[in-house]
Amino acid sequence: MSLQGKYSVIFAAVALIIGLGIGFGTATLGYRYGLLPLPGERPFQRMARVLQLTPAQREQIRTIMHDTHSKIAAARETFEQQRHAIFFSAYMRIHALLTPSQQTIFDARFVPPSLRAEARAQLQTSATPAPSASPAAP
Known part of the structure; x- marks a missing residue:
């Protein structure tokens, strides 16, 4: 060397x-x-340790954090549903603009399978004529 x-x-x-x-x-x-933060220490544990919370404060903060967690989970679920509806609407609008051969390629290459299945169901229900609400005259 x-x-x-x-x-x-x-x-x-x-x-x-x-x-x-x-x-x-x-x-x-x-x-x-x-x-x-100490390794493995959760945010609530760190807060209790650093702020030297009383048992009553700990319980109140734990309740607030639990309620907030539930609200965030509900907001996340609502957001996911809205997001899915927006994507589905965009898919249906694009699909309607394409020729049948383009639709086949679009579905196969650009659309997730779950969305394809939902779209097929939507297209079948909209293509099937609904029974008339008024009774036929004899």
Whole structure:
């Protein structure tokens, strides 16, 4: 090994040791001064520890967080339904503009299978004539 190669290996080893030292020191200071959460600690646990919450405060905050979680889950579900309806509407509008051969290619290459199945069902129900509401005169 040449002299330059030895220096390269030594330089790489020193840089690695310095990098590990800086990382260790930074992490230690971060944990010590509360800038980093403890590994495995949940946000509620950290809040209770840092703020030194009373048992009553803990219970009230836990209730608030649980209610908020439920509201967010409901909002996410509503959003997903609205998003699906918008995508489905766009699909149907594009599909209506295409020729039958283009529709086949569009369905096969650009549309998820679940949306295709829903669209087929929608097209079949709209293509099937609805029974007339008025009774036929004798």
